[in-house]
Amino acid sequence: EMAPRGGRSVSTQVVRNRMKSVKNIQKITKAMKMVAASKLRSAQQRVENSRGLWQPFTALLGDTPRIDVKKNVIVAVTSDKGLCGSIHSASVNVSKALYKLISGSERETKYVILGEKGKVQMVSDSKDDIAMTITELQLQKTPINFTQISELADIILKNVEFDAIRIVFNKFRHVVIHWPTVATILSPEVVERESEAGGMLGIWIHMRLKRGDEIRSASESCGVPVACVRLLILIS
Structure with a gap:
């Protein structure tokens, strides 16, 4: 198509090619979004599953961010x-x-x-x-x-x-x-030092719970599963 004298013109075929290119990019982008969403769900599920391993022990022993070490x-x-x-x-x-x-x-x-x-x-x-x-x-x-x-x-x-x-x-x-x-x-040396000083760490290292009612009581008071209490007793 011819444009008026002195005006700008763009080939119709060029516009069609550009529109086709944009649609192809949209398809690729949509596919990438679907792949990314799938990977995100998988990674999120692994993160949530892993929390059951470390969160109970943090609840039992606590964290010690202000401990003074060299x-x-x-x-x-x-x-x-x-x-x-x-x-x-x-x-x-x-x-x-x-x-x-x-x-x-x-x-x-x-x-x-x-x-x-x-x-x-x-x-x-x-x-x-x-x-x-x-x-x-x-x-x-x-x-x-x-x-x-x-x-x-x-x-x-x-x-x-x-x-x-x-x-x-x-x-x-x-x-x-x-x-x-x-x-x-x-470190193991600092753990030993802190256990001698008392606190939750010292309590759990020196406690030996054997009866089921004692373990359940400890589990309820700390808000963690019974299995985690048993495991901590075994490794302490």
Whole structure:
């Protein structure tokens, strides 16, 4: 079709090709959304299932974020890839704030960074304080599982000296909200010291519940399953 003299013209065929291209992109995008939604549901289900393993023990023993120790290790959990910069930034910012909070003249504080994204953000101004970095976490084709986490934990425990490890991660709430969270893990020496000082940790290490009614009473008072109470007694 010819445009008026002096006016702009666009070939009808060019417009048709462009519309066809846009429709194809819409189909691809819709398929990608469906795949992403499926992966999200699967990952969310694994997260919810894993909470039954650690939440009861946290309820029993509690967390000790303010414990005073000389050697602290901050584990910043990020990923190697992903268009989720705010999640990585939150983990890094909380880690840096925690470093300032627990550092001191007589304390040694180091970072362990999981994921390339956290490494990139922290190496510029905290290079001297980084004890180790672990990247390429997503080369594993299988979903993250207990075996992989155990291997990562072994690497950290064998290569870093610590009295307390502070794990900084984003706790999943829903798709658009993740809460920056800090979990504390104590060394065996500090656990023994704290158990002698009393508190929930000391109570459970020194208690030996045998009768069923005592175990049920402890379960009800702490708000955790009976099976978790029995398991804690076995390992204490």
